[in-house]
Amino acid sequence: MVVSLNKKSYIANQSFAFDFDGVVADTMSLFTAIGREEFGLTDFYPEKITDYDLTRCLDVELDTLMQIVTRVVSTKYNHRLEPMPGAGEILQKLAQISGPLLFVTARPDAESVEDWLKDTLDMGKDSCEVIATGSFDAKAGVLQSRGKKVFVEDRLETCFYLKEAGIEPVLFVQPWNRRPHSFHEVRGWSDLADFFGV
Ligand SMILES: [Mg+2]
Known part of the structure; x- marks a missing residue:
């Protein structure tokens, strides 16, 4: 069974946030x-x-x-970290509608993500905020303290953990999360745009 969510109110209340790796960045x-x-x-x-x-x-x-x-x-590599297809356009649209977006990453530092968002998606500190927790398990506390109700995440184990903490996960489908679950799931950013109704 897939959970049905009242999507529009999440936008109006700015009560959603995003994971970074595997959701925004490929x-x-x-x-x-x-x-x-x-x-x-x-x-x-x-x-x-x-x-x-x-x-x-x-x-x-x-x-x-x-x-x-x-x-x-x-970030010491000779390759480019590409966005997931459609992520930039839809994030810009969401930021215009709801105000600055929140990204919560389990990476140890926020700076590399902030730099990437600015350089790759043209999202500066006026349109987004990045919180680096350094651990998967610390995400729920951050989201709760910010009043976030929905979190887009690709790590299934984190989704189960968030759900227990009262945060509704939206699972971003990836090859590494194909196991049984009851969360709402999205297949890419156009699906996510439909979910948010933008
Ligand atoms: Mg991730």
Whole structure:
């Protein structure tokens, strides 16, 4: 069963927020490109990542995976971190309607995300705010303190955790979250635009 949500009121009340990696940014494409091109991993593509715990779905040494994760988070790479298709346009539209948008990431620092939003989507500090929690489990507390009721997230484990904390997750479909759940899910940003009614 899929939860039915009163979408319009979320916009009016600014009661929604977004995860960053895997929702706004196509981080897994960057991750796998670094793996292929700099670590010589073959057949290393986002579709192969069927679990957020990479050690469960990839036959790659943990140390190598951690080195790639470190590269991605440090932003020291020769690739581009691309937005998910449609994300920029729809986020701009939402910001125009509802005011500044909130992004809550489990990354350890907000600066790299703020810079990316400014450089890639032309969203400066007047149109968005980024909070970096450093852990998945700290997201619920941040959202609660900001009065957010809905959170768009790609990590299924976090969705279950948010739900328990009274936040309604909207699962952004990705190859690594294809397991049974009862949350509202969206397949990309045009689907998300429909969800918000913009
Ligand atoms: Mg994510």
